[in-house]
Amino acid sequence: MELPDLGFRPTIGAALTRAAAEFGDVDYVVTNTDRITYAQAERRSALLARRLLAHGVGKGTRVGLFYPNGTDWVLWWLAASRIGALVVPFSTLYAPGELAKGLRLGDVHLLIAPSRAVSVDFAVFLEDALPGLATNAGTQIAVREAPYLRQIWITGGTDRRWAHAVDFTDSVEDVVPQEILSAVEAEVCPADPAVMIHTSGSTADPKGVIHSHGVLMRQSAFLSGTMNGFAPPGLPTRYLSAMPFFWIGGILHVTGSLHSPLTILTLARTEPGAALELLERERGTGIAGWPTLTQRMLAHPDFSRRDLSSCPSLVDLPADLSLVAVPGNVPRHRSLTESGGGFSTTDVLVVDDTGEPVPAGSEGELWIRGPGIMLGYNKREPWEVFDADGWFHTGDRVFVLDDEPGIFYVGRSTELIKTSGANVSPKEVESVLDRHPSVQSSLVVGVGDGDRGQEVVAVVVPADPGTFDADQVSVDIRRDLSAYKVPRRWIVVTADDLPLLTSGKPDRRELTRRIEAGLIADGR
Structure with a gap:
């Protein structure tokens, strides 16, 4: 299989450096209260990366993020990624027990969070999740519920003695020199693990899906063509990212927008009325998210009074983009978890119950392998995840058609x-x-x-x-x-x-x- 030439080394840090140099003055992320350009994202994340290095964080360190969608999430993600840390993003919808389980399963060393995440007082929330935390003697954490956790950083101010308070200012205190950061970034390679995404809904303990820098960069390259295709002629591409950044779909958005100037519009809580307001104000040209949100936006009482002429796809295309230009009634497979994105760098096989390939048009289980899929599951040996020939058995029921691109998704074996x-x-x-x-x-x-x-x-x-x-x-x-x-x-x-x-x-x-x-x- 021939891998696409991206024009740069496929790591998150290299992609950010290129983006800041080639289109640095373009908005990278815009919320209802904040915005950063690509150049600002590079400069501000560099300072945070130097601070992480000064505190012993480096290649392979597991860094948990507990932020809603926004510029703070992106800056910490960039900072940790460019020094080779493994980012473990957590859902801000988690209950305290779920976060405790995620910290333990993910072997998280450093957790970074705001003083408030949406409506959550994080200090109170975390003391509920980790009962031993409130009596911890200082900022060097040692709690039985998350035995690898050693540091908790909080932005926005805190009075907890167990937390290390940090901010986003340009202070040069408590950081390593810039030349050390440059030397560290040169050692981050496409094969390095970049992110661990915890799946939801199918098992008692969520599985940690691990993706490398190379997979994220190559599998997110499709985003430019997709979102540029929705933008009306003459308008810059500015799309609403309605997927949470703690899940692979949102991560592909923040990664994919490093390939070319694609401004991300996002909200900490994606409410239909607020989404319509943001799209109108910022002249948004498209939406990337689950069809349920698009349907709620269309039904919202503000829809008819908003000027959404910059976003014709909101009314002219199916709410579910996997149904664009498909034959029949079956959507194209989204392929977001194990493969990281699409199937452009993935071998595909559709098989029957005995593992034999089925002809085009016949339904079977999807098997995938190759450089475009996950590295594996956290705490699982390769033989537990892949078969002897390297295939991952997805459990998805699909079919393919002659002379039709893509894979058509029928459902999960357990959903039929x-x-x-x-x-x-x-x-x-x-x-x-x-x-x-x-x-x-x-x-x-x-x-x-x-x-x-x-x-x-x-x-x-x-x-x-x-x-x-x-x-x-x-x-x-x-x-x-x-x-x-x-x-x-x-x-x-x-x-x-x-x-x-x-x-x-x-x-x-x-x-x-x-x-x-x-x-x-x-x-x-």
Whole structure:
């Protein structure tokens, strides 16, 4: 496989240096309260990197970040990455126990956080997560709940004796010389681990997916072409990143925007009204995020009064970008976790239950290998993750077509609905429902049924709750779906009723549990 030539050494630090030199005066990250250019990001992260080095942080040190989307997250991520530390970002939606588990599983040495993260008082939150912390004698941390944790840095001020207070000023105290930083950066290579992303929702303990600098830089190169394609002629590309930076989708945005001048618009909490305001004010040209947010923006009362002429894709294209220019009703595979991005530097195989390749058009399990996938799972040996030939068995049900680029995603093996002996892909049903004018968004799940094994249930956010007619929708979608795929039960909800994973994706397992427990009632 021939790897793409990016024009620079594929490390985050090298990409930042190039970006600052070639388009340094362009905005890199813009929020509703702050903004930084590429040049400012390079200069300010260099100072933070020198401070990290002075405190013993270096190649391989595991640095946890507990920040919402914003310039502070990006600056610390750049600072740690350019000296070769392994960044472990944590969800700001975590409960205290979840953060404690993440610190322990990730063997985090240094945790960096603001005094407040969205609405969370972090000092109180962390003392709840780590009960031994409040009695810690000083800034050298030693707590049983996270045995590798040695330092906690807090920005924005703190009175806790266990915390080391830091800021973003240009002070040269407590830092190593610039020439040491330059020498360190020269030793960071594409093979070095860059980030550990904890997955959510499938196991009792989240798996830590580790990606190298090379994978992140090569797999994020697609972003330029995608987001530039949505920008109207003559306008600079400024897109709303509606994926959390602590998840791989958001990391690909902040990494991908180092390839070319792509201004990221983002919010600490992506609320539809605030997103519309930011898009209008900054003349945003596109959106990169889950379709549920786009659908909520379209339904928001402010939508009609905002000048969004700079962002025609908000109304002209499907809310789910994986449905752009696809044949039929099945979306293209997003491939964001194990592969880090797309499949441009990844070998792909679609196989049956025996591991034999299936012909084009036939459904099978997706296997991947090659330089474009993860290094592996944290605390798992390679043989536990990859087979003897190097293939990673994703568990995703997909198919490919002759003369069609991409891989078409049917669902997870564990998501497929088995009803009366037939398999039903929730994604296929959802793609049909979401095109219906009465439906704003939908989720389809399988609920236990004594006669059929599972019953196909549609949970729908209607375009107009007062006029939604499930019986009519059932009739209409039979034009595109076999009878056994048509939902037998319909549940009408608001977008806020849908449970979400910490990644921002819908939590199908929790939704199914609520339906089976009678916590969500039928709406027809």
